Structures are given as C-alpha cells and as structure tokens.
Amino acid sequence: MNSPAPWVTPVGVDVLDCSELRRLVQRPWFLRFAYAPEELAHAETLGAGRLLEFLAGRFAAKEAVLKVLGVGFLQGVAPREIYVQHTSHGAPVVHLRGRAAQLAPSSVSVSITHKQNVVAAVAIGLPPEAGAVAADGRRAEREESRAVSPPNDNTTTTTRQDNRDEQAPETTAFLRVRIGEEEAHYGGGLVDGARILRLFGDLVTEITIRTDGDEGLLSQYTDLRFTAPVKPGDYIETRGRLVRRTRLRRVVELQAHKVLGARPGAGASAAAVLDSPQLVCTATATTVVPHRRPAAAAAPDHVAEET
Secondary structure: OOOOOOOOOEEEEEEEEEEHHHHHHHHHHHHHOOOOOHHHHHOOOOOOHHHHEEEEHHHHHHHHHHHHOOOOOOOOOOOOEEEEEEEEOOOOEEEHHHHHHOOOOOOEEEEEEEEEEEEEEEEEOHHHHHHHHHHHHHHHHHHHHHHOOOOOOOOHHHHHHOOEEOOOOOOOOEEEEEEEEHEEEEEEOOHHHHHHHHHHHHHHHHHHHHOOOOOEEEEEHHHHHHHOOOOOOOOEEEEEEEEEEEEEEEEEEEEEEEEEEOEOOOOOOOOEEEEEEEEEEEEEEEEEOEEEEOOOOOOOOOHHHOO
C-alpha cells in the first residue's frame, strides 16, 4: 500500500524598492496587466504618497505568490489574476483567478511589510486541511470577538442575534448607463451625486432580490466618497458586492467608474474610451430585509377546523 506523498509547503519571497516601479505605474498598459480592477479602484482613492507604496506592496505580493505557484513572471499567469484584497483590519487576503486558480494549492497566505522605500512580501501555500482550519479559525475568532464584546444596556437579545454574521455568498450586481444631457444641474455641466446614488440603490435592490426575494429597505450609506466629476455623455459602470449579512441586514460595497468620457472640446458628439476606468464614487450601503418566520407546523385536525 502506497502512503500519500508528504506535503511540501511552497514558500515565495519577494523584496522590491518602490523606485523600481515609479515609471511603470505611470503607464496604463502596465496597470491593466499587473493589477486586478479592484486593486486599481482602491489605488485611485489614495494620495500620491501612499499610492506608490500600495502598488509596490501588491506587486511584491504577486511575485511571491507566483513563486508559490511555481511559475515565472511571464509563464502563463498574468499578475492581475492574483488579487490581493485587504480586510477591514488591513490584513492582506489572496484571491486567485484564471490560470492562477488552476495552479494553486487550496489556499495561499501572504504577508506584506514596508520600511521606507522597500517593500517585502512572503507567500505560503497551505495544504487543503490547513486552509480549512485557517478559515474555521478566522470564523471562530470573529464569533469570539462578538461574544466577549460588552453589550449595551438597551441591547435586546433580538438585536444581538441580528448582528450575528451569516455566511455571505458571492452575490454581485452590475449596471452601465450613459449620462444624458438633461441630467446636468450645475455650472460646467456637472451631474449631481444623487444620480450615482440612485444607481447604487438599484444595485442594492437587485442584490437583496437575489438573496432574499425582497427589495429590502435601504437604511444608510457609510464611507461615501465622490472622487471625480461626472458630466453628460459619460458612461458610468457601477458594481455592488454583498460583503456581510446578518439576520435582517445586508451590507453591500459599491463602486462607480467612468469608462467612456465625452469630449466636447473635440466636437459636439466626440467621446473617448478611457485608458483606465476612473473611480468616481465609492460607498457602503446597509439595507434591511423583513424577517420571515418559518412556516408553522400543521395544526391538528380538530384545531384546523376552528374559525
């Protein structure tokens, strides 16, 4: 009887000086080749001082992950297929797509560190059982954190249950619209931010219909930020992603990008495709869905006959 081959943990390390990327990140083709759309969207929200550090750190992480996968930089895996997301606490989380996902072990963990102009990243490939244990550990840690948090005196049992995270499936929604001339409200032909928020509302509604069969009731926007003007003739792409769900609430991350822009200076009907989508707005929305109780068990015959 042959025993299974022992697991050999693949490790990848990369060190990078930020100045090595300074010119490359100014070229749209390189950004589209090296970074996932979500990474580029986040980069657009950063100031000039933080931008290069962020892009260099993500690039070093991609190089380290490629070494875990056992392939070189130009050997069939595009760096943009390695998406390094950050959690609400700033910890990097690796998502693999395309060919990168086909080559990967069950899970890849990565760490990024910065010191002055130098960034370093370490990636480790985890065996299937370790990946599952790590995921369970993260869930347990979140549950323990919620359990030991002192409740407010006015907090009821129902409220605590409502705040308990449920497993959120990957649910997304997408809209692309052209902004019409009639939607300009300000000097210079600017479109008000409420137009983008209406698109965001439609995304949230679609997501709750998909997850709950109900439109829900939008209760709040948080982290709302307008980052670029919108004008008539622009084509706006909006995307929503369900990131958290509790018993009654659904939390959706939202982004709007300009992908085509009007060019009134070049002609009355002139327009152009942007080299890279321009982030115009981000927000997080919370919507409330009605609590649906399980159907009551069938009553005994003599009870059912009563009116």
